[in-house]
Amino acid sequence: MTETSTMVPHVPAAGGRRLPAPRILLRTGALCLVTAMVYVFLYLPIIHIGLGSASRNTNFPYPPHWAFKAYADLFANALYRTALGNSILLGLGSAVLTVTMSTMAMIGVLRFAGRHARIFILLFVAPLFVAEVLVGISSLVLSGLFLGLPGNLFSAMLANSVHCFAYALLIMATQLYRYDWRLDEAAMVFGATPAQTFWLVTLPLIWPGLLGAFLISFILSFNNLEISFYLLGATPTLPSVAWGALRYGVKPELFALATLVNLTVLAGLAGMYVAMARGWAKFGHRPERGAAVG
């Protein structure tokens, strides 16, 4: 497994021609400026609606006059509460199915596929290259037209998990690629059953990947509209309710809803960051491979 890349110590760029100092400064400055602008571009709208949701002057909250009427309206609305429950159910169901399937698939590819690995990988990452809306309408055609089943939360779970499957598979791939299967064999040699091996050896070692895949699948399904829309039938979820409201104009409640979801995602990722920075878990991330561009 170990190729030369880990065996040979890293050679620093000692020799070679270097850029003269002013040009290095120019390059650094330009790269950092573009990067800073991109982060501002990505976060400005989020911060803008966050401020807007918490102030009386919703449209131009500079400076904000704090008021939390939008949040009060949001919590008072029973439809949003039902939708939140449905969205959580949808996310959980889809994430459990996705993580189970993608873990099995990746273990299968790495341990059992042998020379057919390429074909299986091609099938398993295919959902990544098919548009969400196609997953949605094709599932609708199959279940609604050919099987005559009404849309519900369950059909939306299945279709969402297909879309998340490819993402989860990639996360599991980074986690499992470096897994040492001799540990499992050792456990078996000493008399563990396959189930015991899985629970006592494999699972404790790969849980960060599983958690990462679970979180990503949950969040993607929770927020999905383009797939769920066609399969939900009359079940409201947060994105579908928000979409319905958006058609009649942007309201402060929608800003509040988006801000709450943003804050939740931010908190989750901040937790992951702290866990990784402290070295509690790696989530498939490999910091030792950091210095790749010199």
Place this chain on the structure above:
Amino acid sequence: MTRKRLAGLAFLGIPTVYLLAFFVLPLLSMAVLSLWRTENYHIIREASLGNFATLLTEPAYRTFLMRSVVMALSVSALCIAISWPVAYAIMLYGGRYKLMFSLALAVPFLTGEVLRVIALQGLLGPMGIINATLIRMGAAPLRFLMYSNVASAVGLVYLYLPISITVIYLSLSNSDARLVDAAKIFGASPVQAFFQVTWPLNLFGTMIAAVLCFIPCLSTTLVPRFLGGPDGTLYGMALSQQFGESGTWALGAAMGVVLFAVSIAATALAFRLDLRRTGYSGLGRS
């Protein structure tokens, strides 16, 4: 031995059956439906190529498709052009905050399209931050940012920039830095080292990033609806209308088949690159 074969059958078989049942079979049924037709909201089960003929002859659908392809191409090109310096800067100067920078890209990506379109209204809309600031300053609002194709393009770049930066960043962090060092030791200038080593080594990752932008842009339904103008109807929006307002499912299925064919063609084109020559390191080397 038989036990191992049984385990292999289970581990590979169950996900395969799952994907065949919930991914491949729906796509096949969509292809079957595309050959039928809809009359007065009823599906007539007679095979014909009428839907595809309609798509070919009706100028509106050709316009939508061409407009979508142009939009998706320009958005992917923009995303790649912006992503490279950003991914490269994170790689070079990220230091111990690399992880934080890459996770920070996930917050906008994971928030869902509807909520991000709401956020984009806060950026581009008539009451959005740009135009509101201009009005406060006594200037005229920028008309081209309100309900136009430019607004759609900015919105799509906003939606898919995080994923293209992430893919290129992953590609950069998987490529072998010692090759660049070697090139420099043997006298390559930094520019030469970049264009002869770094760029070709990461071309495959760049192509994946481009495809992952191109496909959702081609089929986007929400962005043109809320940010695009009256002449901004894109293919995905027209497609979703067949299943919504107009109820012509068979024609919609045919549009879906065309969309699928275009996405597969784009993917195949991107993957025709010789993987060994680009030095792609696969799922990551240990």
